Amino acid sequence: MPETIDEQITIEKTKDPKEIPADDDLDFGRLFSDHMFMMEYESGKGWHDPQIIPYQPLEIDPGSSFCHYCQVTFEGMKAYRNEDDEIMLFRPDKNAERLNNSNRRMCMPELDPEFFIKAVKTLVDVDSDWVPSSEGTSLYIRPFIVATEKYLGLKSSDSYKFLIIASPVGSYYPEGLKPTEIKVETEYVRSVKGGTGAAKTGGNYGRSLLAQNQAAEEGFDGVLWLDGRERKYVEEVGAMNVFFRIDDTIVTPSLEGTILPGITRDSVIKILEDRGEEVEERKLEIEELAQAYRNGYLQEAFGTGTAAVIAPIGRIQWEDLNMEINDREVGPLTSEIYDILTGIQRGRIKDKYDWTDKVK
Ligand SMILES: *Cc1c(COP(=O)(O)O)cnc(C)c1O
Numbered sequence: 124m125p126e127t128i129d130e131q132i133t134i135e136k137t138k139d140p141k142e143i144p145a146d147d148d149l150d151f152g153r154l155f156s157d158h159m160f161m162m163e164y165e166s167g168k169g170w171h172d173p174q175i176i177p178y179q180p181l182e183i184d185p186g187s188s189f190c191h192y193c194q195v196t197f198e199g200m201k202a203y204r205n206e207d208d209e210i211m212l213f214r215p216d217k218n219a220e221r222l223n224n225s226n227r228r229m230c231m232p233e234l235d236p237e238f239f240i241k242a243v244k245t246l247v248d249v250d251s252d253w254v255p256s257s258e259g260t261s262l263y264i265r266p267f268i269v270a271t272e273k274y275l276g277l278k279s280s281d282s283y284k285f286l287i288i289a290s291p292v293g294s295y296y297p298e299g300l301k302p303t304e305i306k307v308e309t310e311y312v313r314s315v316k317g318g319t320g321a322a323k324t325g326g327n328y329g330r331s332l333l334a335q336n337q338a339a340e341e342g343f344d345g346v347l348w349l350d351g352r353e354r355k356y357v358e359e360v361g362a363m364n365v366f367f368r369i370d371d372t373i374v375t376p377s378l379e380g381t382i383l384p385g386i387t388r389d390s391v392i393k394i395l396e397d398r399g400e401e402v403e404e405r406k407l408e409i410e411e412l413a414q415a416y417r418n419g420y421l422q423e424a425f426g427t428g429t430a431a432v433i434a435p436i437g438r439i440q441w442e443d444l445n446m447e448i449n450d451r452e453v454g455p456l457t458s459e460i461y462d463i464l465t466g467i468q469r470g471r472i473k474d475k476y477d478w479t480d481k482v483k
Pocket of ligand 1: 199323359361362363364383384385386387388427428429430
């Protein structure tokens with residue numbers, strides 16, 4: 124169990140605030156808000172000195188272990204304004220829990236989950252002017268931990284930094300939900316059983332770039348990953364979880380250690396089950412998907428993740444087989460789930476699950 128942190132977060136405000144762009148001028152993850160959160164860890168001393176300071180470069184010793192061995196973990200979450208102009212987070216307790224799961228896998232110190240949420244809320248509150256308000260926009264929050272011990276021997280670091288930075292992001296779909304075109308990746312793999320696929324840790328993402336780049340060169344928006352051992356089972360789409368509607372049943376790959384347990388994935392399953400849909404979390408062979416397509420039973424496909432919420436899939440290319448789904452239009456269930464989830468987030472639909480969490 125992580126130790127409780129009861130230190131006060133000190134706040135040093137910037138003397139040089141940046142200009143905040145208009146909502147329709149935002150893209151993703153290039154511009155950061157005025158402040159950042161930072162806290163240190165040393166073995167024997169634990170987490171200490173939590174502070175909010177002006178956004179600034181870090182001083183990095185080139186011998187720091189994270190530069191070499193990728194002992195890093197991160198999270199991705201959003202703050203957004205609801206229709207009453209309150210700033211909300213979506214299931215931040217789940218991000219805290221997942222960060223600790225990633226930390227355990229990477230031999231990194233866990234964080235008091237309540238303190239994690241407090242740190243996120245304090246930063247968002249200090250930078251509340253940076254939370255945009257138009258439909259689909261948000262302040263994307265990136266908490267992360269890096270190993271800082273200056274030592275080239277391969278071992279878990281004795282010191283770490285926990286940081287939180289925030290970036291205002293524009294709507295993912297300024298012109299409405301748009302289906303993507305995906306290639307089934309049959310050469311490279313994202314993760315293997317016993318590996319780190321279920322942890323949000325840097326190495327998983329660096330290693331996925333070659334496949335993504337090749338798919339982009341071939342004109343695709345991304346890749347559908349298969350399992351690392353047999354290249355037989357569907358796992359994820361890019362850095363999103365994936366759902367299919369096959370003959371009126373919703374199928375999503377089960378979490379067996381190779382797939383990142385998405386919070387959006389979990390929320391979508393709960394919403395679908397509440398609507399009385401049949402949801403199966405199980406192994407899904409790519410061949411089964413192809414069979415369903417050939418027989419006319421593959422009705423819809425979509426990815427889920429914090430950034431896009433729901434990403435409809437209009438076409439999947441598997442070797443020579445070109446699967447066009449729902450005439451490359453957004454499927455009815457896909458668009459309904461998108462409306463329900465964003466409706467709960469924006470406060471248009473009653474949050475009976477208690478998922479939204481007010482910053483102040
Ligand atoms: C973060 C992530 C997801 C989505 O998780 P959410 O909690 O829904 O944002 C899915 N797959 C991978 C590989 C991820 O890194």
